[in-house]
Amino acid sequence: METVTILFHGNCFDGAASAALFKNFYETSLGHEARFVFVPLAHEVGFSYDDRMFTGDVNVVLDFRYPPSEKVTWWFDHHRTTFIVSSDRQHLEARPDPDHFTWNPEAPSNTGLMAKILSSRFDFQLQPWHESLVQWADLIDSASFETPDVAVELLEPAMAFAYFLDQCHDQEILVRFIEDLSEGRTVDELAALPFWSSRLNALRQRCWDMVEDIKGLLEVKQRVSFLDLSDQEVAGYNKFIPYYLAPLINYSVAIMKREKQFKISVGTNPWSKGLTAETRADIGSLCKKYGGGGHFAVGGIPFPHEHEEDARAAALEITEYLREFTSRQDSDRKKDLLEESPNFDILDQQ
Ligand SMILES: [Mn+2]
Known part of the structure; x- marks a missing residue:
């Protein structure tokens, strides 16, 4: 069986949602059976790619810096600072399959950007759970909540997941989130599963306790x-x-x-x-x-x-x-x- 390695922006709702969307697209639209490997990436000083990171038969980079490597066959990003050096941009422009490589720094989220491109160019049928995922990713990645209450009270499941992923250093749990989501559930449905509801509730409690502590400081x-x-x-x-x-x-x-x-x-x-x-x-x-x-x-x-x-x-x-x-x-x-x-x-x- 073919292996698809997905490298994505770790500790980030948009990054994880992008990974779930790609897996779902690959399985349903392209109809491929594959083994998926998920690799979270972090913005660190002096970050650069190394071809050894691309372990799959197919390698995908999502919501992260442009990878100037022939081993990568799909890439989507919306970060303004995506090109580490200027030759990266020339490398992108010389790609033989430009449809697989999309950058749009105006897009509020990478998940939204992918949904648009995959549905218009690759006949990916968007379901209601995709639409709702895109709405949340757009809102969260551009931090355009109406008030800070939404980001602190974490009553909305998507907001609680966003904070959870921000804090999560357990790769197994991160992968479980991506896989659960890619099966076609909304974040609200996911949050109702006991595995996730217990974790989200504990996280909310910790955040509310922190509000009380900070009040006095x-x-x-x-x-x-x-x-x-x-x-x-x-x-x-x-x-x-x-x-x-x-x-x-x-x-x-x-x-x-x-x-x-x-x-x-x-x-x-x-x-x-x-x-x-x-x-x-x-x-x-x-x-x-x-x-x-x-x-x-x-x-x-x-x-x-x-x-x-x-x-x-x-x-x-x-x-x-x-x-x-x-x-x-x-x-x-x-x-x-x-x-x-x-x-x-x-x-x-x-
Ligand atoms: Mn993003």
Whole structure:
């Protein structure tokens, strides 16, 4: 029997959903019987592919960086940063079977991108469970929930699964999720199975307990929250909790102790009203100054365990910087409003 190796974005709902969708497509649409091997991949500093990773007769990469290898015959991705070096892009353009290789950085999720391409070019019949999976993957991967409640209370099964996968380091369980899903169940149906409901409920309880703990620790000032979790080992921190507890903040900074290192995590409140593309702080660049990195809206900085004091000092400095940044903008905005309408005392209206 043929072996299909699927390499996909690990610890990510969209990555796992992509893997399940591909398996289902391969079995039902192409009608192939195959043995599937699932390999989760992580974005790590200096990541590169090695041909030995492609162990299948057919090798598939989903929701992850472009693989410049002839051993890979299917690839779908929507990450802006998919090409590690510029020659990767030329490699893609020279592929003899472009239909099997799709990149669209505008797609909200890779699962949605795959559903579109596979149904239009490969006659894949989309079922209601595919449609619902795509809706959730789009919502989760673009973090476009209406409120942080959805991401913290985890009442929706898909949200609970997303957080579960984010925390899951047990490959067997991860593969079970993909296989269960690929059999044609919605996430809601999956969540009702005892194996999954017990795990999701335990996870919800842990997350709600964490909300209670953080309530007493979150320091909110000038629309920036600071959270010091450096004195206890935190396994699964839900980064949406500060916005849930303090919805009016613009930025959140947290320092936490992990098994192997300290980590500073910095984020922009996705639900903040006043922030525009022009008035937002560049969090990734800010973190880079301290040896970390990230995107415009979120970033992180790792510190080895023996540098605890440096880590705490950096976290406080970043918090202070963001608080000054926020109050400077608040006063600029008030000045602008006054200049625009000098006869109207808008300050009193706020
Ligand atoms: Mn994705």
